[in-house]
Each structure stands twice: as C-alpha cells, then as structure tokens.
Amino acid sequence: VRVLIPPFPGLTLPQEGSDALTVDRWDGTGDPPDMAEIELWVPPFGFGDHATVIASMGRLRVVQLLTVGYDDVTVPAPLTLCNAVGLHDGAVAEWVLAAILASLRELPAWILDQRRGELDRFETATLAGATVLLIGHGGIGREIERRLAGFDAELIRVAAHARPGVHATEELPRLLPQADVVVLAVPLTDATRGLVGVDFLAALPDGALVVNIARGAVVDQPALETELASGRLRAALDVATPDPLPPGAALRDLRNVLYTPHLSAVTRSIFPRLSRLIGEQATRLAAGEALVNVVSGSDRPPRRADQPTPVKLRSSEVP
Amino acid sequence: VRVLIPPFPGLTLPQEGSDALTVDRWDGTGDPPDMAEIELWVPPFGFGDHATVIASMGRLRVVQLLTVGYDDVTVPAPLTLCNAVGLHDGAVAEWVLAAILASLRELPAWILDQRRGELDRFETATLAGATVLLIGHGGIGREIERRLAGFDAELIRVAAHARPGVHATEELPRLLPQADVVVLAVPLTDATRGLVGVDFLAALPDGALVVNIARGAVVDQPALETELASGRLRAALDVATPDPLPPGAALRDLRNVLYTPHLSAVTRSIFPRLSRLIGEQATRLAAGEALVNVVSGSDRPPRRADQPTPVKLRSSEVP
Numbered sequence: 001v002r003v004l005i006p007p008f009p010g011l012t013l014p015q016e017g018s019d020a021l022t023v024d025r026w027d028g029t030g031d032p033p034d035m036a037e038i039e040l041w042v043p044p045f046g047f048g049d050h051a052t053v054i055a056s057m058g059r060l061r062v063v064q065l066l067t068v069g070y071d072d073v074t075v076p077a078p079l080t081l082c083n084a085v086g087l088h089d090g091a092v093a094e095w096v097l098a099a100i101l102a103s104l105r106e107l108p109a110w111i112l113d114q115r116r117g118e119l120d121r122f123e124t125a126t127l128a129g130a131t132v133l134l135i136g137h138g139g140i141g142r143e144i145e146r147r148l149a150g151f152d153a154e155l156i157r158v159a160a161h162a163r164p165g166v167h168a169t170e171e172l173p174r175l176l177p178q179a180d181v182v183v184l185a186v187p188l189t190d191a192t193r194g195l196v197g198v199d200f201l202a203a204l205p206d207g208a209l210v211v212n213i214a215r216g217a218v219v220d221q222p223a224l225e226t227e228l229a230s231g232r233l234r235a236a237l238d239v240a241t242p243d244p245l246p247p248g249a250a251l252r253d254l255r256n257v258l259y260t261p262h263l264s265a266v267t268r269s270i271f272p273r274l275s276r277l278i279g280e281q282a283t284r285l286a287a288g289e290a291l292v293n294v295v296s297g298s299d300r301p302p303r304r305a306d307q308p309t310p311v312k313l314r315s316s317e318v319p
Numbered sequence: 320v321r322v323l324i325p326p327f328p329g330l331t332l333p334q335e336g337s338d339a340l341t342v343d344r345w346d347g348t349g350d351p352p353d354m355a356e357i358e359l360w361v362p363p364f365g366f367g368d369h370a371t372v373i374a375s376m377g378r379l380r381v382v383q384l385l386t387v388g389y390d391d392v393t394v395p396a397p398l399t400l401c402n403a404v405g406l407h408d409g410a411v412a413e414w415v416l417a418a419i420l421a422s423l424r425e426l427p428a429w430i431l432d433q434r435r436g437e438l439d440r441f442e443t444a445t446l447a448g449a450t451v452l453l454i455g456h457g458g459i460g461r462e463i464e465r466r467l468a469g470f471d472a473e474l475i476r477v478a479a480h481a482r483p484g485v486h487a488t489e490e491l492p493r494l495l496p497q498a499d500v501v502v503l504a505v506p507l508t509d510a511t512r513g514l515v516g517v518d519f520l521a522a523l524p525d526g527a528l529v530v531n532i533a534r535g536a537v538v539d540q541p542a543l544e545t546e547l548a549s550g551r552l553r554a555a556l557d558v559a560t561p562d563p564l565p566p567g568a569a570l571r572d573l574r575n576v577l578y579t580p581h582l583s584a585v586t587r588s589i590f591p592r593l594s595r596l597i598g599e600q601a602t603r604l605a606a607g608e609a610l611v612n613v614v615s616g617s618d619r620p621p622r623r624a625d626q627p628t629p630v631k632l633r634s635s636e637v638p
Contacts, residue, residue, distance in 0.1 A: 090445075097420055098412060098421055101413065104415045108426075124585065126409075128424035148469070152409065244440075245436070247436025258429070260433075263439055263440055268445065269447070
C-alpha cells in the first residue's frame with residue numbers, strides 16, 4: 001500500500017520501512033509527490049480544496065482525516081472517507097476544563113496584568129455551584145462530563161434527541177437562562193448551523209461563558225461579537241469563522257474572550273495516537289479487512305488498478 | 320457578645336441586629352472603633368501586627384481568623400485562636416486545577432499573544448498521562464485529589480509521615496525526578512520552611528511545573544527564581560515572599576510564571592461561608608458552648624469581665 005501523510009515530526013507509521021508499505025510525505029503546499037499511485041491519503045490539518053487533489057490520485061481508495069469533524073470534506077464514490085473519532089476526545093475535553101476554569105477564576109486578567117501589579121484582589125466566580133449546559137453528548141461530551149465530576153458543578157445535558165438524563169435541543173429556551181457556562185460540543189450539521197443566534201444568546205444570563213470547541217458555524221458570530229463587545233457575555237473559543245481567525249480580528253482583541261486557533265486537540269500525545277490509527281488503517285487496507293471510523297463509502301474500498309493513470313498535477317495547480 | 324469584623328460587603332452575621340450580638344466593623348486601617356468591649360475579633364485578610372491591637376482589647380476572648388494558615392499570628396493566653404480550616408479547601412483546590420491546566424495547555428502564551436496572532440500552533444503538554452506529586456494531604460490535598468480524578472493523571476501523595484498510599488517527605492529525592500507537576504499544599508512549620516530548596520528543584524525534570532498554594536516561605540525563593548529565569552522550570556504561584564509581591568517584582572515578569580496575589584480562596588462564595596462560621600462562633604461564645612476550629616487556647620474561653628478596661632488605642636498607634 002502506498003500512503004501520503006503530512007510531514008509532522010512525530011507522525012511515523014509503525015510498519016514504515018517494510019516492503020508492504022510505501023510512505024510519501026506532503027504538507028499540502030509546494031510540490032506534491034507523484035500522486036498517481038497513492039491509495040491512502042491523510043490531508044494535513046486545515047487543508048482546503050480536497051477535490052482537486054483527489055482528482056489527481058487515480059488509485060486513491062481512502063481519505064483518512066486527522067480530525068473528528070468532516071463537514072468540510074466530500075469524497076466522490078467509490079472512495080472511502082474515515083475520520084479520527086474518539087482520538088481527540090480526551091485532549092479536547094481537557095482544553096474545555098482548562099478554559100472554563102481559567103475564565104471563571106479570571107486568570108486572563110492576572111496573566112495580562114501581573115507585571116503591573118495594579119490590579120486589586122477581587123472575588124471571582126467558581127465552577128463549584130455553577131450550572132454547566134453541555135450541548136452535544138458524544139465522545140467529547142462524555143469526556144467533559146467525566147472531568148467535571150469532581151468540581152461540584154450542576155450539569156445539564158442537551159443533545160439532538162431527548163433520552164434519560166439528556167434534554168432535547170427544543171428545551172433550550174427553558175434551559176439557557178439557568179446556564180453559567182454553555183459548552184458547544186455538537187457536530188456541524190444542518191440542525192446545528194447557526195444554533196447559537198441572537199435569541200439563544202439573549203436567553204443567557206449576564207456574565208455567562210460560551211465555550212465553543214465544535215465549529216465556528218454553529219455560532220452566529222456577529223451576534224456573539226455584539227454580546228462580547230458589550231461585556232454582557234464572555235467566551236472561550238477554540239474555533240471561529242474563519243478558522244483560524246486572522247491576526248487583528250476583533251474577537252482576538254477582547255479581554256473577555258479566551259481564544260486559541262483550533263488548538264484544543266493539539267497536544268504532545270497527538271502524533272503517537274494518529275500514527276497508530278493511520279498504521280492500522282494501512283494494514284487493514286493491505287489485508288482487505290474492514291477499515292475503522294468510516295463516515296462515507298465502503299469499509300472495504302475496492303482496488304482501482306483498472307483505472308487509467310491520471311495526468312500528474314503540477315504544483316501551481318494545487319491550492 | 321460584641322464582635323469586630325472586617326467591613327466586607329458580603330460579610331453579614333446571621334443574627335446581626337439581635338439584642339444578643341453587637342457588631343462593629345473595622346478594616347484594620349484608620350480609626351478603630353472602641354475596642355474595650357470587643358470579645359470576638361476577626362482581623363481582615365493580610366493584617367499585620369495583631370499583638371498591638373489585641374493589647375487594646377481588654378475583654379477579648381477569641382481571635383477568629385479568615386484563613387487556614389495561622390503561622391503569622393500568636394495570641395497570648397488565655398485568649399483562644401480559631402482558624403477557618405476546611406472553609407477554603409474547595410476554592411483553593413479549584414484554583415490549583417485551573418492553574419495546572421492553564422499552564423500545561425499554554426493558555427498564558429495565547430492570552431498574551433492572541434491579539435497579535437503571530438504565534439504558531441504548537442503541541443502542548445497534557446494533564447492526561449502526567450505525574451502529579453502532591454505534597455501535603457490535608458483537606459486541600461484531598462479536594463485537589465477529588466478534582467484530579469477525571470483527568471487520567473498519575474498521582475503520588477506525600478505527607479510528613481508515610482501511611483498507606485502516602486509517601487513520607489524523606490522519599491522526595493526518589494520521587495521528584497518523576498514529577499511533571501509538584502503541588503505544595505503543606506502548612507508552614509519548622510519542617511516545611513525552605514522545603515523547596517536548590518536540591519529539591521534540581522531533582523525536578525526539565526519543564527516541571529511548581530504550584531504553590533501553601534506559604535511563600537515553604538520555598539527558597541531565590542533558588543526558584545534562578546530555575547524560572549533560566550526557563551528550566553515553570554511555576555504557578557498564589558503565594559510568594561513577600562505576600563503579595565510588590566508591583567515590578569521579578570517573579571511577576573516571567574512568562575513561565577502564572578502569579579496571583581493570594582487569591583486562590585477569594586471567590587464569590589467566600590463571604591456566605593465566612594459569615595456562617597463567624598455567626599456560629601458568636602452563638603457558641605454567648606452560650607458558653609465549645610468553639611470550632613480552635614488552634615490554641617481553650618475551646619470555652621473564660622469571660623474577662625474582671626479585668627480593668629485598657630486605655631483606648633488611638634488610630635495613629637494602629638499599624
């Protein structure tokens with residue numbers, strides 16, 4: 001099997017160097033390697049125009065994403081698209097707790113002002129006794145809940161459909177006024193696009209904290225910016241529109257906003273975990289076994305050796 | 320009973336206004352009220368020279384502290400000294416988790432640089448998989464442990480004396496090289512003063528995080544500053560020497576130091592809890608019942624009505 005992966009220092013497949021596997025590396029910019037023989041492609045984080053590159057890979061069978069979200073990628077049949085579901089849940093949940101605690105305990109104010117020493121001591125909020133509204137109860141939601149357990153907070157779970165212990169999205173108008181913290185941990189779908197709009201935000205109490213580790217488009221960003229600029233709400237955002245935000249963006253310049261550029265999953269343990277996943281997929285592909293984390297296409301993608309080799313893409317044509 | 324408490328907006332005793340209780344308020348600066356009749360005194364946070372004020376209170380029976388630590392206060396017999404043990408454990412433990420997570424996930428770098436947008440994404444450490452060495456296993460230590468439980472960290476407990484699951488301080492030379500995070504949660508005693516010195520710090524691995532919510536004097540501060548200035552270690556400090564650090568202090572100006580001026584217990588829930596404690600002590604004192612949280616003197620301090628009324632202290636004599 002021939003695979004194309006990003007040239008991250010820690011990304012090394014377990015079986016690399018064996019006869020069964022050929023590994024090419026490409027960061028998505030500059031000259032691409034010869035793509036005609038690639039069967040498994042792993043696009044780098046934040047890659048833009050998948051379609052153009054896929055069209056240049058005549059034997060491509062599988063696109064393996066490094067992310068959980070796949071709202072920005074479409075692959076044509078008979079290709080198989082796989083994501084990295086579960087792989088980042090713990091790291092993202094840890095970022096959520098870090099961001100909630102830092103925001104409630106006002107660490108940004110001290111980090112920005114500790115040099116001057118002009119800030120008076122003042123009482124902060126606490127997570128103890130706060131009500132956390134967790135919207136989305138998949139793998140990341142469950143990992144957030146596990147970490148919240150020791151903090152004496154009140155947890156309200158919301159998901160697309162009600163089930164025991166979990167409220168339906170339709171109940172949000174009644175639930176939002178109780179929330180000290182709202183965590184957005186939903187996939188981006190037609191149902192969640194723009195979920196957090198003017199009415200959603202207006203229903204939150206003064207001082208509530210909006211945490212987004214889902215996708216920027218889950219939020220009506222101008223509406224959120226209005227509530228943040230006035231100081232009525234605060235936010236901890238790992239995603240935004242566009243993602244990442246450009247330098248100088250208004251959201252980066254607000255003291256009541258903690259912003260990181262899609263970093264919640266980017267920890268030192270990310271590459272060993274991704275290496276294992278990609279290595280396993282390559283082994284399964286070579287053996288004709290079912291792939292894991294399939295989100296579209298067949299879990300045993302057929303060989304495409306009968307297809308004509310396409311024209312090699314020139315680097316100037318790659319976005 | 321006549322009590323003197325600090326004039327904090329949220330500090331109101333439950334039985335205030337009743338005939339049984341007279342409440343005076345004084346912030347420790349400027350003109351003191353008539354102190355001759357005070358039986359229960361609650362000094363404000365950070366009060367300096369207790370002895371001079373106590374000498375002016377001829378009927379004083381009890382000094383009730385707002386803090387857990389009482390290393391900086393001595394009261395002469397037959398007075399009773401009480402602390403606020405247990406009252407701040409949860410808030411301090413929450414600060415410890417906030418500070419560990421913010422430091423490991425590099426939130427200070429993003430908070431300082433998010434405006435400029437010049438910082439590249441980079442992999443951070445995680446609490447998951449990290450080894451946390453918790454030195455001190457009293458109430459605060461147990462609350463830290465409860466909050467750590469969901470984070471997949473390795474916990475090593477250390478206390479003055481070994482017991483099942485807890486190592487003795489003598490074992491530190493063997494344990495320190497394993498620590499990604501060291502949390503200092505010990506009382507300041509002869510045994511812990513200067514515990515964290517040159518050898519202790521040198522035994523820590525590169526990049527280790529030192530968290531201090533104990534007392535500044537537990538640390539040899541020049542030794543710590545050397546390790547921090549070189550960038551080899553990092554720190555999250557809620558206490559230091561002096562406490563709080565003056566504006567412009569070197570420790571405030573290091574990017575690898577998260578500093579708050581003794582703020583870990585100062586949350587919005589502090590005043591209801593302190594009000595209940597002081598109210599309960601006043602009720603017990605009036606009824607001749609045993610006081611709680613006694614750290615020196617009798618738990619049923621005798622009336623001192625037979626003593627001569629001392630000269631009233633002029634404000635210029637109060638530090």
